[in-house]
Amino acid sequence: MPAQQAALTESDGKTSDGREYFQYDTGMASAFLMLAATARNLEAHAVAGFEPQAARQVLALPADAQVITLTIVGRHRQQISPSLTDWQVKAETQRPPRLPFAEFATIV
Numbered sequence: 001m002p003a004q005q006a007a008l009t010e011s012d013g014k015t016s017d018g019r020e021y022f023q024y025d026t027g028m029a030s031a032f033l034m035l036a037a038t039a040r041n042l043e044a045h046a047v048a049g050f051e052p053q054a055a056r057q058v059l060a061l062p063a064d065a066q067v068i069t070l071t072i073v074g075r076h077r078q079q080i081s082p083s084l085t086d087w088q089v090k091a092e093t094q095r096p097p098r099l100p101f102a103e104f105a106t107i108v
Contacts, residue, residue, distance in 0.1 A: 022066075022068075026068040026069070027068075030046055030069055033071055033073075034046065034071065037073045041075075042074060042075060043072075043073070043074055043075065043076045044072070044073045045071065045072045046070070046071050047069060047070045047071065047072060048069055050067070052066070052067050055067045055070065080092055080093070
């Protein structure tokens with residue numbers, strides 16, 4: 001079941017340096033959607049690689065809504081679908097290496 005996170009860009013403010021609040025708000029909404037799905041034993045996967053105009057049209061969003069991300073929510077299958085490509089099967093069965101926290105973030 002796909003979920004959408006969209007924002008009406010004109011209805012929110014900006015910080016003094018020009019950052020737009022709706023992007024922060026959308027990120028928070030996405031994170032909580034994923035946490036809520038996980039709490040219900042569902043899988044949630046955020047997707048940023050999509051065509052914004054096509055997504056807006058398919059989701060019947062108003063012209064002033066900006067699609068930030070899509071989130072796919074569903075149950076994890078025990079069997080790998082035979083319709084998946086080789087790289088999709090690999091992505092489903094092997095986690096990619098992760099950087100240690102200290103290599104990409106700092107707590108101050």
